[in-house]
Amino acid sequence: MAMAVGGPGSGPRADINMTPLIDVLLVLLIIFMVITPLTPKGLETLVPQPPPKDAPPPPPNQDRTVVIIIEKDRSLKINSEPVEEANLGKRLEDIFKTRAERVVFVKGDPDLEFREVAKAIDIAKGAGIDKVGLMTPKIEAGE
Numbered sequence: 525m526a527m528a529v530g531g532p533g534s535g536p537r538a539d540i541n542m543t544p545l546i547d548v549l550l551v552l553l554i555i556f557m558v559i560t561p562l563t564p565k566g567l568e569t570l571v572p573q574p575p576p577k578d579a580p581p582p583p584p585n586q587d588r589t590v591v592i593i594i595e596k597d598r599s600l601k602i603n604s605e606p607v608e609e610a611n612l613g614k615r616l617e618d619i620f621k622t623r624a625e626r627v628v629f630v631k632g633d634p635d636l637e638f639r640e641v642a643k644a645i646d647i648a649k650g651a652g653i654d655k656v657g658l659m660t661p662k663i664e665a666g667e
Contacts, residue, residue, distance in 0.1 A: 590619060591659065592644050594632040600644065612644070616651040626652065631659035 592612070593601040600607050607615050620626050628648050632641040645656050 588623070588625075590616075590628045592628060592630045592648065594630070594636060594640055594644055596633040596635055598636070598640055609643075609647075613647045613651045616648055616653065620651070620653065626654040627657065628653050628655075629657040629659050634661070 589603075591603055593604070595601070600609055600612055602612075602615060602619070616628065630641055630644050630648070632638075632644075641658070648656050
């Protein structure tokens with residue numbers, strides 16, 4: 525960190541020493557690279573897996589899978605039972621009071637914006653659901 529004062533006959537000259545400025549910028553760059561997360565955090569979801577081909581079918585009335593269905597007109601159903609959006613959280617809490625495994629699947633109409641599906645996922649997470657899965661037509665067909 526020196527300042528050039530010039531030679532005889534030329535007056536004092538003040539130049540900015542770039543080395544400390546570059547050092548500070550590199551340190552700031554490294555700090556931001558360390559602080560910034562490498563992967564963005566999104567909605568945590570899972571996809572239902574089809575049962576093995578040799579597995580026996582579940583007994584009738586013993587299906588414990590809970591599916592939130594969002595219709596094209598934005599109406600909601602829980603396993604084909606209509607429910608209002610305002611009552612969805614309370615209804616899910618009632619369903620999962622006695623269940624140890626807190627898993628729900630969300631099936632939205634293909635013409636809906638994802639905002640409606642995300643709203644249902646948010647309500648389910650607020651009701652204390654541990655895992656939320658997304659159902660797609662391909663998964664539902666069992667492919």
